[in-house]
Amino acid sequence: MTSTSAGRGAVALAAARISEALRAGRPVAPVRDLLGDRDIAAAYAVQQELTRRRLAAGATVVGRKIGLTSPAVQRQLGVDRPDFGVLFDDMDVSALAEVPSGRLLQxxxxxxxxxxxxxxxxxxxxxxxxVRASVAYAVAAIEIVDSRVADWDITITDTVADNASSGLFVLGPRRLTLDEFEPREVTMRLYAGDDLVSEGDGAACLGDPLTALAWLARTAREFGEPLRAGQVVLSGALGPMVPAPPGTRIRAEIGPLGEVAATFSKEERP
Known part of the structure; x- marks a missing residue:
């Protein structure tokens, strides 16, 4: 991990601000006023502090997510690399009839x-x-990204500190080994209701989702928290993300991996 120019006080204040968004259920101002807009090491220090608090409260790490795998999004945020966040056990809502919209902000x-x-x-x-040899199987997934930063007004430090804008996730039922398909060759279609709202393919994710997985494996090891057997890795978006307000039904078709769907409950935060 590279050194950070932001002090411990700034890291603590940024962690407190994001924690307040989670506690109050309201987005907060960006944290780049505390961390700067390029100090990625400081942002990961905030993420690690928030992870420590989650673990102390009883959460379990079940994997990681990779973000910023689109060159267009990297250019938008002024970076030349992906980022990652931590997946906790309560973020997997695959078994629920509906995605609990009340747990989400944006x-x-x-x-x-x-x-x-x-x-x-x-x-x-x-x-x-x-990394290919270390994959048990792959599934189609819907990642529900969320930001504790008001209006998604984020730079790289804002999103990294905020656990890479993680929210919840849904895993599809069909499991394929990497002998049965090539991740970079899949096509993706995403629907909101009956409307096609996003399209893409495996190459949209750093050229190959396995490239993203290899990057994460090396980076996680550098941070002292390597990927472990049994963990889930969300490898990065295959096309543009779309809004998912309460009451929306989202359905994705991802090549031979088949369909995965998520219906967002009509419940909103009080």
Missing amino acids: PKAEAEIAFVLKDDLVDGDLDEAG
């Missing part, structure tokens, strides 16, 4: 390939061949 949805690992990714080069 939700958007995007379609992705999720990889489930069969091996720890700790040793070796962690190149694409190595």
Whole structure:
């Protein structure tokens, strides 16, 4: 992990601001006034502090998400790399009849390939061949991204500090091994109700979702928290994200992985 120019006080204040959004159920101002808009190390320090608090409260880490895999979004935020966030057990809402909209502030949805690992990714080069061999299977997924920052007014430091704008996720039922399909060759269509609202393909995710997975494996190891067997990795959006307000039904078709759907409850935050 690279060193940060922001002090511990700034990191603590940024963590407190994001925590207040979670506690009160209202978005807050960006944290870049505390961290600057380029100090990615400081932003990850905030993310790690918020992760520590979640773990202390009883949450369990079940995987990671990769964000900023689109070159267009990277250019928008002025960065040349992806970012990552932590997936906790209560973020997996695959088994629920409806996505609990009341847990979300400003939700958007995007379609992705999720990889489930069969091996720890700790040793070796962690190149694409190595991570491919460590994937048990893949499924279609809908990631429900959310921002604790008002109006999604984010720079790279805002989103990284805010757990890479993580929210919830839904995993599809069909499991395929990497002998059965190539992630970079899939096509994706995302529907809101009956309307086609987003399209893309595997190449939209850093050229290949396995490239994104290899980047994450190396980066997570550098941060001292390597990927582990059994964890889920949301590898990055295959097309533009779309709003997902209460009452919306989102459905994605991702090549041979089939369909995954999420109906957002009409319940809103009080």
